[in-house]
Amino acid sequence: xxxxxxxxxxxxxxxxxxxxxxxxxxxxxxxxxxxxxxxxxxxxxxxxxxxxxxxxxxxxxxxxxxxxxxxxxxxxxxxxxxxxxxxxxxxxxxxxxxxxxxxxxxxxxxxxxxxxxxxxxxxxxxxxxxxxxxxxxxxxxxxxxxxxxxxxxxxxxxxxxxxxxxxxxxxxxxxxxxxxxxxxxxxxxxxxxxxxxxxx
Amino acid sequence: xxxxxxxxxxxxxxxxxxxxxxxxxxxxxxxxxxxxxxxxxxxxxxxxxxxxxxxxxxxxxxxxxxxxxxxxxxxxxxxxxxxxxxxxxxxxxxxxxxxxxxxxxxxxxxxxxxxxxxxxxxxxxxxxxxxxxxxxxxxxxxxxxxxxxxxxxxxxxxxxxxxxxxxxxxxxxxxxxxxxxxxxxxx
Numbered sequence: 001x002x003x004x005x006x007x008x009x010x011x012x013x014x015x016x017x018x019x020x021x022x023x024x025x026x027x028x029x030x031x032x033x034x035x036x037x038x039x040x041x042x043x044x045x046x047x048x049x050x051x052x053x054x055x056x057x058x059x060x061x062x063x064x065x066x067x068x069x070x071x072x073x074x075x076x077x078x079x080x081x082x083x084x085x086x087x088x089x090x091x092x093x094x095x096x097x098x099x100x101x102x103x104x105x106x107x108x109x110x111x112x113x114x115x116x117x118x119x120x121x122x123x124x125x126x127x128x129x130x131x132x133x134x135x136x137x138x139x140x141x142x143x144x145x146x147x148x149x150x151x152x153x154x155x156x157x158x159x160x161x162x163x164x165x166x167x168x169x170x171x172x173x174x175x176x177x178x179x180x181x182x183x184x185x186x187x188x189x190x191x192x193x194x195x196x197x198x199x200x
Numbered sequence: 201x202x203x204x205x206x207x208x209x210x211x212x213x214x215x216x217x218x219x220x221x222x223x224x225x226x227x228x229x230x231x232x233x234x235x236x237x238x239x240x241x242x243x244x245x246x247x248x249x250x251x252x253x254x255x256x257x258x259x260x261x262x263x264x265x266x267x268x269x270x271x272x273x274x275x276x277x278x279x280x281x282x283x284x285x286x287x288x289x290x291x292x293x294x295x296x297x298x299x300x301x302x303x304x305x306x307x308x309x310x311x312x313x314x315x316x317x318x319x320x321x322x323x324x325x326x327x328x329x330x331x332x333x334x335x336x337x338x339x340x341x342x343x344x345x346x347x348x349x350x351x352x353x354x355x356x357x358x359x360x361x362x363x364x365x366x367x368x369x370x371x372x373x374x375x376x377x378x379x380x381x382x383x384x385x386x387x
Contacts, residue, residue, distance in 0.1 A: 001268055001269070001270070002269070003266075003267045003268050003269075004267040004268070004269060004276055004277045005267055024278065028282075064277075064279075065279060067273055067275050068275070068279050068280060068282065068283045071283045071284055071285050072282075072283055072284060075284040075285075075340065075344045075345075075346065078346060078350075078354055079344070079345055079346055082346070082350050083345065083346060083347065083350070087345045087346075088345075090345065091284070091344060091345040095282055095283065095284060095343075095344075098282035099279045099282040099283070100279075102277065102278035102279040102281065102282045103277060103278070103279040105278055106267040106276075106277035106278045106279060107267075107277075109267065111266050111267060111268065114265070114266035114267060115266060118262060118265075118266070131201070132201070135201065135206055136262060138206070138210075139206060139209065139210045139213070139255075139259045139262075140259070140262065140263060140266070142207065142210035142211070142214070143210055143213045143214045143217060143259060143260075143263060143270075144268075146210070146211060146214040147214050147217050147218050147221070150214055150215055150218040151218050151221060151222075154218065154222065170236075170368050171368060171371050171372060171375070174243070174368070174372045174375075175372050175375035175376055175379065177215070178215065178243065178247060178372065178376050178380075179376055179379050179380040181211050181214070181215055182208060182211055182212070182247070182376075182380060182382065183380060184211070185204060185207045185208045185211055186204065188207045188211075189202075189203040189204040189206075189207045192203050192207065193203050198203060
């Protein structure tokens with residue numbers, strides 16, 4: 001699984017991840033304090049500029065944002081038809097700006113530094129005994145490790161159906177897929193504990 | 201959280217991610233593609249119970265936030281949370297917990313298969329449909345600027361597909377409970 005991080009070296013990459021995340025949070029709040037077309041359009045232009053600065057090829061840059069922009073545009077059209085044009089434009093500019101800045105942060109922060117930031121954020125919770133901050137990285141690693149295996153298993157179950165002349169349905173595949181996958185949990189947990197990854 | 205529960209939640213998170221990567225299955229009845237990811241959220245509740253299901257969905261959302269394309273159609277990254285439908289993603293988290301909680305309360309091993317399936321369906325409907333839409337519509341109405349009542353009407357078109365998923369998730373939950381019960385053993 002390839003992350004959405006873009007490997008170039010721009011000013012935006014060199015900013016600290018925390019600065020970028022705090023800035024994104026500040027922008028997302030600030031956008032909801034104004035309804036001025038001029039301010040919002042300027043913000044959207046700034047967002048587009050920062051996203052272009054990341055250095056993605058234009059086609060890839062657009063392709064990445066298309067699904068999110070499609071939902072924003074659909075809701076804008078809905079607003080235009082059922083509410084007011086003003087509401088539609090304000091909402092379109094706000095969310096598009098937010099999308100562009102968010103995509104910029106995603107493209108310039110590596111998965112590892114993201115996990116570091118989330119771990120740091122979870123430290124206070126750790127003191128309360130709610131979670132163990134280091135588990136976040138472990139869980140992320142486990143998911144990335146097991147997704148391909150689950151896809152292989154899904155294909156194998158489909159083939160087993162085909163070989164027996166059975167119709168492949170949602171249900172006949174899902175139950176064995178879940179049981180086969182979760183049955184590994186004990187062994188994986190034992191392996192993690194044996195290696196002392198969680199220091200217990 | 202014990203290592204075993206952490207692994208179970210992570211594995212189910214991996215199942216939810218994998219369900220988003222499969223080609224959508226077309227249903228003859230509706231002739232619309234069903235993306236299986238929200239189905240995975242309901243099944244997390246019916247299979248794992250409240251605590252571990254919540255952890256599984258939280259792991260998926262963290263993976264989205266850190267920039268991995270784990271949502272259906274290869275979507276991912278913080279930009280996903282900028283969309284007007286981001287409330288549905290938050291709804292997944294609460295919905296999985298509610299589905300899990302109700303499954304734990306309503307279903308036990310002594311009941312007949314039919315009672316179990318119907319109870320699982322109720323859990324999936326209240327957790328995976330009502331709860332998820334509550335958050336999704338609230339967010340769409342406020343952040344998307346459509347107003348709550350119009351967001352509600354606009355979302356209705358997607359409800360039949362999700363009720364169908366609740367049926368599938370209930371049947372799958374019951375099948376997994378018969379084959380490899382995890383629900384009764386609490387965290």
